[in-house]
Amino acid sequence: MRYAETGYNLEIDLSRGNIERVETDPRLTELHLGGQGTNAKILWDRVPPEVEPFSPDNLLIFSTGLLHGTPIVGANRTSVNSFSPQTNLFAHSLMGGYFGPELKHAGYDKIVIRGKAPDLVYLWIKNDKVEIRDATHLRGKGATETAVLIKEGLNEPKAQVAAIGLAGENRVYTASIEHGHSSAARGVGVIMGDKRLKAIAVRGTKDINIARPAELFETCLDLRKKIYKSPYVGDWMAVDEDDGFHHDNFAWGNARVRRRGYWSKELEDRWRNLKYDNMDRQIGCYNCPKKCINVISYSGRKRFGYKCYGKDTYHMAAFKELDFSYEILGVAQEYGLDSYSTPQIIAFAIELYEAGILTDKDLPGFPSDSGERSFYLLEKIVRREGIGDVLANGVYWAARQIGRGAEAYDHNTTKKFEQLPIKLGRLNPPYFLMIATGEKMAITQIEGSFPQDPLPTIEEREEFVRKWDAVPDEKFKKWFLEWEKREQISNEASCAITDWNEAMHYIDDSIGLCGFLSSFRGQFGGGAAYHINNIPHLISLATGMELDKDGLWEIFQRNRNLIRALNVRRGLRRKDEKPPEDHWAVRDHEFEQKLLDEYYKFKGWTNDGIPTQETLDKLGLDYVSEDFIKRGILTGSEGTSSQEQKDEELKSRGC
Amino acid sequence: MKGELKKNKVRRIIVNLDKCNGCRACELVCSAVHAKPKYSSINPARSRIQVVMDPLNDEYVPIRACDYSKAGCDGRRVYMINEKKYSECSFCGTVCPTRDLFKEPDSGLPLKCDMCEDEKEPLCVQACPDGVLTYEEEEEVEEEVKPGEMEIGLKSLVDKYGLQKVADTFARMSQKG
Ligand code: SF4
């Protein structure tokens, strides 16, 4: 018997209308766990680099995490992966809610979708019954509206639906896949639309078996209570209305203006009232006691949900207040748009208009108010109408298609992807590495275990490390105790910190844990519920796999290098690994490049950012190194001297 | 005439609908604790508590399974909540033959909440955060009707209608359930 997983994937070919249930190799679970890890393996095997994102041969994979459907609290992140047309690289995307666990109860670990349907369809999965059904009646419908219509049509109120809105249908690059009040962004909604798949509805009523059930159950009952009570997990901003953190520190408009001192008590009170006057309730995700999602119904608009910084992006892009976000979020949710990159595209277009690069010819009847302008542009983008057709490709491509100097206004992308609008003074070395070398495109998907900034006094730092159970090694405590000024931290520490931060995301994304309980959250307070020291045991209880900390760390390295390899095979190199030029005001290129050299070495990568044959082979990725040599990406004679290699091995285990 | 006093233990789960976060942990744990062997599998579809949920309408209503009795339901009640119409059946906990709720997914056999008799506290309550589900035990003192009393009542009916008629009516009533 297979524990925690079902051992079956669903293979859907939309071109041929073919549906297959395929048994998976249990060995792959041992090597990659599941979720994004095993997705990467499928993408490596089946999508060669010649395949364009819009080719029918590109795959779109919805995957449960290995721990979905077990009692482990907060295991509900569904990973959705593909290759993105915006970056031409691996598209990393996650969504909360209920979809993954439901899919697992239907008897599948993944849905692997290839081909393109002749016209709009949706997929209906109820246990063994799987159907590709006509969705032409849903054309142009909002994402959540679609979910309601499908559930009503099927008379299946318990079905879970993931759907695209108009943005996805029209192949807008920043289209999201919406599921209740959760969504998957960063390059997958556009592929779903390209495949003419409007939605997936799933209902599952099968058992999931647990290897050591009683022990796991007791542990989780206890953990649930701790998580409920702990202020160190979940989104503290769901209850703390002081949002000076984002408003004073992040950049407004087209990632331009930092408005220090913007936040005030008066504003806080006003916004608190606005929120609580319009909030229906706060909800969580499957099997999690936290309440991170604020559900708002605002002035007759569709009810919407937001989390964390998601409430700020639209009004900060438009120099407006919270009520403006409330106006637009419901609309954007129905269109199915990523609320992180879309506002930046809008602000970019407004800037181009003010600079005279876009004119009234491009934007006929362009209003004068920035809020009305945002709505105007939103409508153009989701319909790909006029200038919207260009803007729908994201800031990087739009800048180049518009030309006339627009390229200079694309100042906040890395690897062609919109970064969070943060502009700071002095360099934070681990952040340089994370933004430069991250494969998950958004810093929130990379940072998270080691604090962003030092604490001011030694007493506070001592207090912080005292209860810091999450560290993979005592050296992190030492580095934190010694850390006084943001930019003053050793390269050795920067490399290891980046590695640890990444590790936790790679682990979460393969087992399906929420970052707010784990990878993203430890940086604020140090008290994440899940970490490298307790996850291995939980995996063992659920799956029966023997796993310890070193073993888990090795799986992280394997998944991390495999995803790196996917991108390297599609052309990613050192030249692409650049945080936005103005991310920090004070830059030292020589220092940064040296740091990057050291990090590549630390990771066992060549000076060009390519995993070496030794690194790959050691992780059992021989098939990757063979492919690299065949393609001339590696010559086979790279490598590190044996002493260096020994150091490397010690470091890469992270402990 | 006075009846005898009898003590009854009444066990209740109080549901605070406004606080439910839709996590469905109650479903998960209920299925686990009733799995055989205990905890060996997870399957919310087998749970004796189901969260009737429509997030887009802000609807979160955990309901527990109980016996079906035809007498209790005429299907004619309609509720309006937040401008959405709900039928009497929407939040009904019975194992009603007209729908799939509270039936074992494989066998179709009815599921019924047993208040987790063997546990110190119902599992759904233990798993539920924030006190949405709270458990209450109350000693209820009830006056029990003495058999003699009922006999007197029946005798007056027999006197009025004749024994046969009363017996027929009794038989008919017990068939209808
Ligand atoms: S911590 Fe918040 S976002 Fe994460 S699973 Fe729980 S409720 Fe959802």
Ligand code: SF4
């Ligand atoms: S466990 Fe409690 S909060 Fe969660 S769905 Fe059930 S009743 Fe609602």
Ligand code: SF4
């Ligand atoms: S009391 Fe026990 S049997 Fe009843 S719904 Fe709750 S967990 Fe299930």
